[in-house]
Amino acid sequence: MAGDDVMLMAMRRGKWQGDEMTAPDPLEQSANGDGSSDIATEFDDVRLVQRRWQAACIDGALPPYEELALGSVGRFADEMAVVRLQPGTDSFILRAGPRFSAIAGLSEPAAVLSVLPFPFQRAISGAIELARPAARPRLALCRSIIDGMVSAVEVLALPLSCRWPGEYFLVFARPRKSQIDLARLLINSTDEGILALSALDSAGAEARDYQVLSINNAAARFLGVSAEDMRFRLLSQSNAARGLSRLLDECGVARAHGVAAPSLELEYQLDGETVSLQVGVAETDGLLAVTLTDIREIRNxxxxxxxxxxxxxxxxxxxxxxxxxxxxxxxxxxxxxxxxxxxxxxxxxxxxxxxxxxxxxxxxxxxxxxxxxxxxxxxxxxxxxxxxxxxxxxxxxxxxxxxxxxAEDRISFLAHHDPLTGVGNRTTFSQEIEEAVATAVAGHQPFVLLLVDLDDFKAVNDTLGHAAGDSLLVETADRIRKLLRRSDLVARLGGDEFAILLRGALSRADVETLAKRIIQAISEPHLYEGHKLAIGASLGAAIAPADAREAGTLLKCADLALYRSKRDGKGAFHFFEPEMDAEMRDRRELEFELRCADLDRELELHYQPIISVKTGALRGFEALVRWRNPRRGMVSPAEFIPLAEETGMIEAIGRWVLDEACRRASTWPEDLVIAVNASAVQFRQGHFAETIGQAIARSGLDPARLEIEITESVLLADTGANLAVLQRLKEIGVRIALDDFGTGYSSMSYLRRFPFSRLKIDRSFVRDIGSSRESMAIVRAIIGLGANLGIDTTAEGVETGAQLELLRQERCGEIQGFLFSPPVDGAGAAEIIASYRGNKVQVA
CATH class of the missing domain: 3.30.450.20 (PAS domain)
Incomplete structure (x- = not known):
């Protein structure tokens, strides 16, 4: 593998370590020994990169490239480029991350530095030239147009040592948050000429010059140039504009001394005619907005x-x-x-x-x-x-x-916005998507439609009331809005569903990145009257005109993608794929068959044994429901249980499972327990404890032999209602196990407030304990936590002897998995019990 590829892979694999370092950052000092002033970054994580670089310097030597990339800056790979300097050759960008390329305007990940636009050449070269003699990171700024906005881009050069020939630098580029909308400077242009200029300080005694950032057609006509040719060039490159530079300097001097600017009038010859202009100047964040007006028109x-x-x-x-x-x-x-x-x-x-x-x-x-x-x-x-x-x-x-x-503002707002959240309403969305589809079909501007559906929002409304739900909707809309561009549209379609129009050609990778940021932002806890509310979000996307050429069809495509995300466990994102339409038709058929199913004839329970690690004794079984569909055969619970929860069938199915499990367990030896999974939907219906009590009464089963397994999703809303149901089950005598422990975020506080009987370690951790230090650490922590709280632990998904041995060493209480037995039907469970009575199951 080439050295360049090795470095890129190292950069992409890098992870943060030791974020707790708080040593002072020398780059934040006011000045350097070489006389150059530092520019302070506005990003906390960039300061951390600088600190990590400093920490990697040993005995004054530059840090080796591999060490820094592997240990510090790997997650910034998309925003970085590797630059090599060799005597006698142009500086060369070996590899550039996608975000760096997008900002710098690179079409290829590797290129000579001279192909970059002038501002980036100057900033990167300047940062490197400052970093080389100082032998430490240096920061430079340049201005660039990003998404139609003028952004100040931070360019950080980090000098590194490397075993390959030449000098190597990691160059980081990121736009600052503040941006200037050029369109706003030009919006009132009619016959007036308008320019947006950036002043360039002169190196010596030469006259000051200005870089043309934007120029409209009227200004180009006044100056006798082409607007396209003049953009990003120097004002001095236009003969007619030399006098304009002088006027701007006079205006700048006047502003610097706090006095009124002189009357700015400009007169010159262009194509044999005299042009007389009145010049207006406005300054915004270091930029100059210059207007050129024909004096004759004003005088009229x-x-x-x-x-x-x-x-x-x-x-x-x-x-x-x-x-x-x-x-x-x-x-x-x-x-x-x-x-x-x-x-x-x-x-x-x-x-x-x-x-x-x-x-x-x-x-x-x-x-x-x-x-x-x-x-x-x-x-x-x-x-x-x-x-x-x-x-x-x-x-x-x-x-x-x-x-x-x-009056107009209020009427206009109500006509186009959701009165609760302030984002667009369904009417605005319908108009915008119709126009966007028409534009996309005409070949002018593709766009992406994102549908956002909040996960577990109903639980908040049901437990804390609609005022809490409204507060959550307002906060959600605000969090989404902050992640979007000004050209994008977010609208509330109703309830807890939002739609987003992302205008312009975006890559699938960019859309996926944005979707993940939206999911992350919405999942952050929200405080409401002392309650910490936590929900999630599922997203689906469709692209116009690739997926559909009509608004209604595009909405359907995005909705199918959203359904796929909800089906995959929520908190997910999917693009529309053509096969989703066929899947939806199949789902409707499956839903119809489930509603018509004879539960007593078609449902059956399978049982997976639970084994004591210490004694090898059979402790009981976990009951798992199966559906033997007359037409389809055995249907996976992963397919029909979510469907049952959505359609309300889960209550009837849950009742059947409890009755059958208790009835079957009542025929087993009295020292064996039966574990039954409870859906979060069942738990929230308000009469779950009564349903369990009735099943126990009908079967005659000792309540202590029944263990109800709940997942962390049951504990979503931190209200007294959850604890009340758990306490009622405890009073009945039923055991409560917390399933899939460690995969969520809400259960730790409940361990202090409710005495669970068992913690079940999720199979995703057990699967990797032999190869992942992180998984082993999590398993060890859960077992230790259970031991300290006096709660039993059960490891799920044990499939190898090596996993069993590691769990035994950590003193895990019980295990279940294919190493001992897959789930079996009632007859198979009876055989396991008979075998257990003759000889204990061997776990050694």
Whole structure:
């Protein structure tokens, strides 16, 4: 295997170790010995990477690549690239992770550094050049367009030692959270030219230059260039724009000294004609939004409403351009703001508009003004540049839209949003998906439909009431919204079901990553009036137009994928596959057959023996229900039990199982127990304890011989109702076992609050105890926990002698599995009992 591949595999296999390290990070110091200032990262996990690098330095030597990758940064592989420097050759990207490639615009995972866009070349080279002499990680920033947004991308270079020739660096790239929407800067463009610029500091005494991030067609026409050719180039590369650079420098100097900017007018020759422009500049987070307006058009509008000013019923006022002082105001404006003329003319613009930054520019804008009484007004201000004498001024016409806007906003919101969660409603979703499908079918923009269904949400409503459920829905919608882009849509379709439209061509891997993040976010506990609420989510996805070319069909496809996720145990995600439609038809047929089944004739119980590890004695059996379908043959419980829970058949099936298990166990020797699994649906129906009591009474079985096995899903909602049912079963004399222990998250607190009879170790841990240190540690911890609490432990799924020996060494109480016997029918159970009576089962 080539050295590059070895390094990539190491990077992908790496796991975090020792996250508790809290040593101070030298990269967070204010300055370095070489005179360069550090840029602080805004990500906690990136700081941890820096600390891990420092911890890996021994005796001042750079950490070996393999050690750092295997022990620290493997989970960042998607955001990293391996860069090699060799004398006499271009810097080379050996391998780049998918996320790094997407951010940097790489089409191939390996390439020379010079193929990257200029900002990334500069940032990566700069970070490496800082890291080389310092022999420690260094961070640089660059700006890039990601998903239509300008993002500040952190580029971290970590120098490493390596046994291969050349110098090696791990380069990490991640966009910061803050982004700037360029479209918002250009949204009001009509005949005005608009540019978005990023200032570039000069290295020496040369004039400052600007990088063009975005430019509209009007600005390109004014400057005599192509908008596409000019984007991301330097402003100085356009002859007509050299004078613009000078004006921007003057404006920047004025802002730096806290004084008003000079009047920005630009005049030059273009194709034999004189172009005269008025230049407007606004700064946002280090970016410049520049507007170019034909002065002749502005001058043609200067006299608007001049003759109607004083007696006009529409509020108006005049301000100086230089300083912003009020020069005149009409009676309608005085009435609107509740002030006298002298009082009004003595105001500053900040008294009228408290949130103003600088002096408002000309044009139309929506603002919020304040009256003399302190109340707020929603107004539209139409500002036009005029001349008052020889001085430039602004005439503003004010339209009060306070009441209209409040009514419109409320009506619009209710028409398009879910009133509880604030996300889109079904009406909005229907409109959006119809338009999105039409666009996708036309070949313009594919998209992904995600359906989200909350797992175990009904349990919260049933136990804590609808107010708790509403709180959970609001929090869920907010968590989903935070993970989406501005172009995406989330809507609540009703109940606990949400839909998400992901616009644009996304890879299946990107969609799957987002789905997992949504599942993780929703599964985080939610606090409500002292209760810790925990639910899950299942997701299904369909892609348009690949899966369907009509909205209704696409919804059906996504719903089938969602059903597959719910069937796979919840908390899962699936894309639609064509065979799912056939599976759904088969499911409906199976549901019909289950509803029509003769339970006494078609259901049967099988029994798996439970063996004492210490004595080898038979302790009893676990009863497992089977369905012998007349047409299909034996149907797996994994198929029909979830179906029974969804359709309400589980109550009748559960009653039959309890009656049959108790009846059969009553014929066995009195020292043998019978274990019966209880569905979470049965447990929540409210009369489960009575059903068990009736089965015991009909069979005459000693209650102490019946053990009810419940899973951690039964304990989902932390309410007194669960404990009340468990306590009622305890009072009857029934034993309670906690099944699949260790696979969930809610059972630990219940161990303190309820005396369980047994903990059953899930087979997934038992299967790997011979090969996985983690599984062995979990099994050992569960057995030790049970011993300390005085609770028996049973290991499921024991299939080999090696597993048995390890469990014996850990003093596990009981075991069951194919090593001794698979589940057998009633006759087989009788044979095992007869054999047990003659000779104890051998476990040695």
């Amino acid at each position: 509008r200067e006299t608007l409403f001049r003759s109607l000013f004083d007696d006009n019923p529409v509020p108006m006022y005049v301000r100086q351009v230089d300083g912003g002082a009020f020069l005149n105001v009409n009676t309608a404006a005085l009435n609107l703001y509740g002030r006298g003329r002298g009082e009004f003319l003595a105001l500053g613009i900040a008294d009228l508009e408290p949130d103003v930054v600088g002096l408002p520019a000309s044009g139309e804008r929506y603002v919020r003004h304040r009256t003399a009484a302190g109340s707020e007004l929603d107004v539209i201000e139409y500002a036009r540049n005029i001349q008052v004498g020889t001085a430039p001024a602004t005439l503003s016409t004010i339209v009060d839209i306070t009441e209209r806007k409040r």
